[in-house]
Amino acid sequence: MYVKDVSNSPMAGVRQFDEDEALERVLAVFWRKGYGATSMQDLAEATGVLRGSLYNAYGGKEAMFLAVFDRYKARYLADAAKALDKPDIETALTDFFAFSIRSMTTGKPSRGCLTTKTATDESADSAEIHAALGSLLDGLEELLQQRFARDDAHGRLQLPPAQAARLVVTMTRGIVVMERIHGDAAKLRATASALVKVLLHAP
Template sequence: MVGQRQFDEKQTLDRVLETFWNKGYGATSMQDLATATGVQRGSLYNAYRDKETLFLRAFQGYADQFLADAVDALAHPDAEQALRRFFDFTITSMTAGTPTRGCLTTKTATDERADGERIQAALRSLLDNLERVLQERLSLEDATARLVIPPAEAARVVITMTRGTVVMERVYQDPDRLRGTAGSLISALLAPVPVRSGPGT
């Protein structure tokens, strides 16, 4: 039928995402995407108009899943463990693959050919949403009782730290080093749990 897509859109967008993630936005051509997806360039243009729109469609699915996984990681009832799980999730994501694939958001943010306003807005939206869910988790009583700075500030520091973690991963290729640094930040943000004195002490 005219106007009906003759390909599996989810599978196509998954392959589009993988291609952008591996090659970077600027280095990826429509022909690269056609080859990766097995969908002719003409069909991709008809369905999505241009490379930027195709990237945005693929990125939206990635962002939704990334945010959902972050919320799940932060769901631990202990604030310290919630932050450790959050960092473990982000580090595992960026160190997956051989060679490691890095962080799609940061890779795109530093790509001079990905400077379109729609792309920048999509990147800001994901980071803002991550900061929001972190702030919500750090605003719970178990966290506020230990935080040395307000939850909003702590959330922004953590998000900024994850961006720096991406760079250090590129340089050192050492997940244990990244987790160690994340642990140091958590220790700096959370005061030690007070030791409760027993009867007669």
């Protein structure tokens, strides 16, 4: 999809930009810098689109964040579902945590977790942003509940599926914080492995 980039300057004329490419660059900036530290000028420079044109197209920084977070959420939940779709519950959980840790430790420096980074940003305090963040965590919890309800998980879970799902989601948020402090992916994997052992009876 292409969106017209109309400058306020009569010298600039009219040009078009690739919206998909622009939003991917916007997502990368928010993920790297965080919501509060990102300015509209940062987004203009990252996309190569004039700041006024971004306002015209999207309505401001919060609207742009919500647009790219929706993309991020869909991608994250699809990847989480793929990781969990294994025939054995222990493998499914191990692969899920591996995916989660790999996502937050990507980059130099590592990019962390967009959801948690935004949730702890006092400048990202609007009801709309909170609702968007909550929808991702609720979606993740639902995926885990569905996976824990499958036949191969029966008899192995130490907790009811709903409680186990909430514990795993909460653990993913704690892992994010530990990654920010220690930056040690191997330690994160060891912690996740310990939780899997606590959650499951031996086969």
